[in-house]
Amino acid sequence: MPDGGPRLLAGTVSRDPLKDRSPGEGRPLPDSYWAATAGPRPEDDGVLVDDRDADVAIVGGGYTGLSCAYRLAGNHGADVVVLEANAPGWxxxxxxxxxxxxxxxxxxxxEWRERWGEDGARALFDEQLAALDTVRSLIADGGIDCDLQDVGLLRVAHRPAAVAGLETDHRLLAETFGYEAELLDAGDIEKDYFRSAEAFAALRFPDGFAVHPLKLAQGVLRLARDAGAAVHRASPVSGWRADGSGYVVETPKARVRARHVVVATNGYTGDSLHPALKARTLPVLSCVIVTRPMTANEKAETDFRSTAPVADxxxxxxxxxxxPDGRIMMGGRGPIDERAVDHPRWKRRLLEALRRKFPPLSGLTVDYYWAGWVCLPFDAVPHVHRLDGHPDVWFSLGYCGTGVAPALHLGSLLADRIGGGEANIPAALERPMPRYPLAAFRRLGQRAVYAWHRFQDG
Ligand SMILES: Cc1cc2nc3c(=O)[nH]c(=O)nc-3n(C[C@H](O)[C@H](O)[C@H](O)COP(=O)(O)OP(=O)(O)OC[C@H]3O[C@@H](n4cnc5c(N)ncnc54)[C@H](O)[C@@H]3O)c2cc1C
Known part of the structure; x- marks a missing residue:
């Protein structure tokens, strides 16, 4: 594939959910490396064309919605319908x-102790470790072949001044949370991982890992359907209204009458989906490139032998x-305005960042480029709760760009809460989602924060 124009085909990135009232309808999966390598798509239940009743209607067919459906149907015997605007995992x-x-x-x-107290911070920490177990259990339950790279994860100091921060975090993790991360120096990184111009030390999280995200989503889709949940594609929810002891959920062709509604739309949540959700989220664009495979020479010059995931x-x-096939994937923030995402500058920005880290890879070209909307709440933590004034409308939203394990885990815990079982949702997260002050100016605020962070990053 040539490194020419951006590989942004129809459906790759949707309009800004703050501006566009429509979540799309039946858009194809983006033209990503994951879509190209996921293998045959598993079946779903097609478009919802007949009215029906259910215990729970779930809006959104990503990790949150699918894991919630799997647990509700499998563990709580609930009759569940997932309504996805585009395609499951889209x-x-x-x-x-x-x-x-x-x-x-x-x-x-x-800042955790100050914000949530000693016990609250510990409870949250333990639950984020439990989230990793949830992902591993789902993979095991479904025999999901998602190219698991179970080799730990590195947080790498990209400049010498960042080393002290890693050392502080290393101490904090051990002393406050009893978590043994490993502190590596530049020599350790070079010996076991790669040779990089921007790697001055690293914190290794031994239980971190990496997956093929779409294969994982498709595996959870299979699990949910095998447990009895129905998962409908191309069935965007335009809204719901209270009706007797439940809700009537509207899609273009049919409605679902359900006792509970779950909102699992994360970064694709528009201000118009429901008045109680207005001004609670900021969708933020994140972009990814995948290069052509490294040549033997490039591999030798960087000694890039590990497939461990890395963040700087x-x-x-x-x-x-x-x-696993020798390509390099790199991701980072995207533009503020989604109309700029097609501009080659954004793909080039990531490629240049990669070349700065690995100068011998300066000949690498990009085979895939795509983008998506992550969800940033005002207080920068996910929230699992009921909608104000609607005790049977629930949501789990706001993973701030780190959502694979949290979405799968919190979706499962939300199912336990709705199903009446014990649900160990940390108090820090089971709270209403605050509104953004001066919500109309969220994008302006984002611009200021990006400028400040760019300055801090040097
Ligand atoms: C480029 C990128 C890279 C990322 N990398 C990482 C990473 O490496 N590690 C990590 O932990 N996290 C990462 N994340 C974040 C992580 O992917 C998400 O937090 C997580 O997938 C959220 O899952 P979800 O099910 O809540 O939402 P999504 O998977 O976004 O699903 C929401 C779904 O809701 C549907 N929808 C919206 N409105 C409606 C409606 N009205 N009716 C019906 N359906 C609707 C949408 O079509 C969509 O499919 C990344 C995100 C992006 C975009």
């Missing part, structure tokens, strides 16, 4: 980087990894 769940480590939201670890220490962080 959103972030089929287009993310597939990098998984302990981590939830974007609040720096050193920038505030506007870059993450990357060597894929």
């Amino acid at each position: 959103g972030c769940s089929g287009r993310n980087g597939g990098n998984i480590r302990p981590g939830i939201g974007r609040v720096p670890l050193r 220490t920038r505030r506007l962080l870059l993450y990357y990894r060597r894929l």
Whole structure:
């Protein structure tokens, strides 16, 4: 594939959910490396064409919606319908980087105790480790072949000044949370991982891993359907209204009358989906490139032998990894205005960042480029709760770009909450989602934050 124009075909990135009232209808999966390598698509239940009743109607067919459906149907015997506007896994769940480590939201670890108290911080930390177990259990339950790279994850100091921060986090993890990350120096990185011009130390999370995200989403889709849930594609929900002891959920061709509604639309949540969701989220664009495979020479010159997922220490962080077939994937923030995402500048930006880290890879070209909307709540942590004034409408939203494990885990816990079982949702997360102050100016605020972070990143 040539490194010419951007590979942004129809359906790759949708309009800004803050501007566009429509979540799309039956858009194809983006033209990503994951879509090209996921193999045959598993079946779903097609478009919803007949009215029906259900215990739970779930809006959105990504990790949150599918894991919630699997647990509700499998563990709680619920009659569940997932309504997906486009295709199952079409959103972030089929287009993310597939990098998984302990981590939830974007609040720096050193602020956790102040924010949630000693017990609250520990409970949240333990739950983020439990989230990794949830992903592993789902993979095992479904025998999901998702190219698991179970080799730990590195957070790499991209400049010498960032080393002290890693050392502080290393101590904090051990002393406050009893978590043994490994501190590596530049020599360790070079010996076991790669030779990079931007790797001055690293924190290794031994239980971090990486997956093929779309294969994972498709595996959870299979699990949910095998457990008895119906998953409908091309069935966008335009809204719902209270009706007797439940809700009537509207799609273009048919309606679902359900006792509970779950909103699992994350970065694709528009302000117009429901008045109680208005001004609660900021959809933010994130972009990914996948290069052509490295040549033997390029491999030798960088000694890029590990497939461990890596993130750097920038505030506007870059993450990357060597894929099993020798390509390099790199991701980072995208433009503020989605109309700019087609501009070759955004693909080039990532490629240049990759070349700065690995100068011998300066001849690499890009085979795939795509983008997606992640969800940033005002307080930078996910929320699992009921909609204000609607006790049977639930949501799990706001993973701040680190959502593979949290979405699968919190979707499952939400199912337990709805199903009446014990649900160990940390108090830090089971709270209403705050509204953005001056919500009309969210994009302006984003611009200011990006400028400040660029300055901090040097
Ligand atoms: C480029 C990129 C890279 C990322 N990399 C990583 C990573 O390496 N590691 C990590 O942990 N996280 C990463 N993330 C974040 C992670 O992918 C998400 O947090 C997670 O997938 C969210 O899952 P979800 O099911 O909540 O939402 P999604 O997977 O986004 O699903 C939401 C779905 O809702 C549907 N929808 C929206 N509105 C409606 C409606 N009205 N009716 C019906 N359906 C509707 C959409 O079509 C969409 O399919 C990345 C995200 C992006 C975009």
